[in-house]
Amino acid sequence: MESIVLAQPVENNVVDVLEQSGVVDMNPGPEPFGSEELAHRCQSASAVMAFMTERIDAEFLDRCPELRIVAGALKGYDNIDVDACSRRGVAVSIVPDLLTDPTAELTVAMMIALARHSMPADRHVRAGKFNGWRPTFFGSSLVGATVGIIGAGKLGQAVMRMLTGFGGPRLYHDVKRLSLEWEAAYSAEYVSPVEICRRADSVVLALPLTAETQGIVDAEFLKQMRPQAYLINTARGSLVDEAAIADALEAGTIAGYAADVFEFEDWARVERPWSIEARLITSPKTVLSPHLGSAVTDIRRQITESAADSIIKVLAGGLPDTVINRPYLKGR
Incomplete structure (x- = not known):
């Protein structure tokens, strides 16, 4: 039977389905296998x-000559060398839609x-300093605020949709402009990144990680x-220079930074840092979370089910819609 490796633990029902197509070798988690262990398996x-x-590159692929599919349980695939x-005749599939709304x-x-200064206010209460209402931790409101979104793909559009109830101008930039109908429906104005920086109360990064971004x-x-x-960055850590952001926070150039993603996570970068910029962790002006964008139980189950379905179809000789490198059948 076919051998199927799961680099992270998945739900039992997903394992059950995959076992109908092959022998499953699943990482018990939560730590990743590591490149050497994964290649061995x-x-x-x-x-x-x-x-x-996981980092799927040429060296890894050369050590795994029987591979027919790399099924990404993810949307952004910069950690996979698709070319x-x-x-090598290996299909690459992704999960293009399920992560969008929870990340937005x-x-x-x-x-x-x-x-609203929620993090320092939370620490204030936990430290036993709250003695009743005082005129402290005054912040700003998202209602009526000008929000600039850099990147108008599915994530950027989902953020725009979710912000409609707050009112206020919506500025956005992308290499491709959205339709006039979309702009009218969501009160979105197409402007340059410089204009976004000049006018926005909050700037949201919603770009994929590429050589250009x-x-x-x-x-x-x-x-x-x-x-x-x-x-705010919930897209990819390496869209930003974390040290430069720490400098800007210390200098008062910007008022705050929120991140769900960090530079050290982007394995495709050989020169990536090995940890989060320490000053971001200690700064009272940051909100940081451990890559929780799609960390919704039902969504994660659907993501692994989708990846499993791609594996099953490819092993059966099919070509699922989730495969992103159509020429992969050459030579097979």
Whole structure:
């Protein structure tokens, strides 16, 4: 039978379904296998379900000659060398839609937490300092605020939709402009990134990580933001220079930073840092979460079910819609 490796633990029902197509070798978790262990387990495997923690590159693929599919239980796939997979006849599938709404929801939650100083207020109460109402921790409101969104793909659009109940102008930028109908429906105005920095109370990053977007938020970008503005990143850690953000927070160039993603997570970057910028962790002006964008129980189950379905179809000789490298059948 086919060998199927699951790089992280998944739900029992997903394992049960996959066992109808092959022998399943699942990481008991929660820590990832590590590159050496994963390659060893996949050396005779036909399929691997990969997550954000795995780096699938040419070296890995050369050690796993029987692989037919890398099923990503993810939307962003910068940790998978798709070209290397295609050259070796390996399909790559992703889960394009399920992560969008929960990540957008978390984005809005982080915007509110920053504006209302929820984190320092929480620490104040837990430290036993709350003695009744005092005129402290005054913040700003998301109601009527100007929000700028850089990236108008599915995540950026979902954030716009969720913000409609708050009113206020919606600015956005992307390489491709949305339709006039969309802009009218969600009160969205297409402007340059510089204009977003100049006008927005909150700037949301909703971009994929590519060679062009890596480090797009640097010291120069931050200097263009308003000193009372907040920056929110729930997309990819390496869109930003974390050290530059820490500098900006200390200098008062921006008012706060919220992140669910961090530079050290982006395994495709050989030169990535090995930890979160320490000053972001100690700063009272940050809201940080451990990559919780899609951490909704039902959503995670659906994500792994989708990845499993892609594995089953490819092992049966099919071509699921979730496969992103159509030329993979060459030579088979």
